[in-house]
Every structure is written in C-alpha cells, then in structure tokens.
Amino acid sequence: MTIRHLEVNKIISRKIISASLSGSMFAVVLGLTLPFGETYPSLSAYLYAFIVSTPVYLMYSFPAILIYGVLTSIISDKVSSVIAAKMKNDKSDIISSGILHAVFGLVLLWYSLGASILFFMTDRMLQRKNKDYKPLQAMKSFALPFAVWLFFMGMVYVKDILIGG
Secondary structure, three states: OOHHHHHHHHHHHHHHHHHHHHHHHHHHHHHHHOOOOOOOOOHHHHHHHHHHHHHHHHHHHHHHHHHHHHHHHHHHHHHHHHHHHHHOOHHHHHHHHHHHHHHHHHHHOHHHHHHHHHHHHHHHHHHHHOOOOOHHHHHHHOHHHHHHHHHHHHHHHHHHHHOOO
C-alpha cells in the first residue's frame, strides 16, 4: 500500500467514526428538543415521547449523516485545504471547512445544519487527537448508533411490557 492510500483510509475511517458519534448524538439531541407530539401534560409523557422519537430520528438521520455527511465533509476538507494553501494561512483551513460544512448542511435547513455542525465539531476533535484511525475502528464505530437504537427501543419495550401500550 502506498502512503497516499493509507492516508485516504485514515481520513475515511475518521469520517465514518465522526458520523457514528455525531449521528447518535444528533438523534438524542433531536429527541430531547423535538419529541413527537405537541403538548405534554406531564414529565413522564415528555420522557416517553423522547424515548419513542429518538430511535426513529436515528433510523432516518444516521444513514443521511453517514453517506451525505462523510462525502461532503471530505469535499469540504479538500476544498478548504486548497484555500488555505493559496492563502498561506492554517486558520483559514478550519474557518473555510466550517463554512463549507454549514453550507452543505443547509440542505434541510435547521435540522441538517445542526447535524453538519455537530459532525464538523466531532471530526475536528478526532482530527486533533492525531490518531491513525483504521477501517476496523470505523466498522466498530457502527456499534454506537446500533447500541443507542437498541437502548431506546429496549426502553419502549420495557415500558410497554410493564405498563402496557
């Protein structure tokens, strides 16, 4: 394998890990801020709406974050590195990448913008660690969204068993 091939694997692996982390966080945050239903007569009704909505948000948002987010993040990083090289300024790399992430995130307005900002921040934190992320680690990172989905679906199941649906 060439050095360039290893570098591409490292970048794609980091982006997939970022998608797994940010996609899981996004579903939970969206479930907390916008649970299903309009009015909640009690805290328990709100919590149940949160628990029910989170796995649904995860099922629909995670594939989009994984496919669209990883691709546009790679494009954003490559374009911003070209901009930074032309400007001869390392700070412009972060700023232009953040702006491009936000622009690509405006596809579905506030929902996707929030996801793209979360993805950008997660990816930058992982990049700052300067680790060599491997494809196996990227594959293992899929356990997180699955675990989040399983946890919330398990809570729905337990509630339905104990209290009834």
